[in-house]
Amino acid sequence: MHEQLQSLADDFQSASERVHRLRQSVPPARWAERPPSGGWSVAECIAHLNLTAEAYVPRMRDALRQARAAGGTAPARFRMGLIGWLIHRVVSPGSRTRVKTSPAFVPTAADSADALVRRFDELQAAQQELLREADGLPLQRIPIASPFNARVRYNAFAALAIQPAHQHRHLDQAERVWADIQPRG
Template sequence: MHPQLVAIVDEFERAQERLHRLADRTDDDAWAARPHADAWSAAECVAHLNLTSRAYVPLVRGALAERRASSETAPARYRRDPVGWLISTMSGPMPRIARRRFGRVRTAAAFVPDGDLPRATLLADFDALQAEQIALVRHADGAPLQRIRVTSPFDARVRYNLYACLVTLPAHQHRHLEQAEEAVAAALP
């Protein structure tokens, strides 16, 4: 498998391990606690990631189906297009200056979690979706990912290449897992 795709799989696996470490050391109260009224709990962060994965799995699967129609092969090095670079940068963990975080983005309504799902359900869904995303990255090996375009499910006006999309997904997971860790830390005495 292409080394850049191996790196993406590694990031997905690190995110999954990170989530399970957090879930294993967190009681139910801290798991469901919001640090303040306009922040998500750890449970809501995971629910958001599951909503996002459910939107992207068919999108990536469909984009890879286009691959079969192309005889073009993978380049020696994948590159994100400018829009994809911006999206992947904005979707990853938020930078900090002193104690202030920068880069908050309002989430589209379809991706705002609602309701309280049991932790076991959230984790099982996350794991199943993670396995699908990892399989899709492996399936992408050899594809001209720079040439395949996807439309963001967050905003239909935004299009970027599939390589940038694949880079963005685990970065986005790490962003919200950091947020989940902070929510749990705020809930602990």
């Protein structure tokens, strides 16, 4: 697998491990508890990641079909393009930029912890499969419209890179929520 795609696969795997650590650490009855300072619960953070992946996976499948049809090969080094790079920076962990999400991506009701993690795992498997299918394709030449705003477009490689960065940002958030709500001993 292309080195950059393997790095993204590792990032997806790391996100999965973090979700499973949260599942083991946070009692199921507390997944929906919001922190005293406000914001999303652990369950809402994971539900948001699921909503996002559900929007990205079909777009990426279409992009991979387009890339196969376009022909050509992967470059030695993928580039995200300016818009993709900016979005990646904004959604990455540690970014101080706060962006209000689109209404379609605000979780309205959270499933049980088990159901959320099960769906997260299914979507992670789909995204890992997309990475395998993307290997060798000219991803940088295929544009994708953002599911958050159809007027915003970036290339397929950027879309693949944005997803795990976004996951880790919200997993940081979920871990902070648990730190805020867990009983002090």
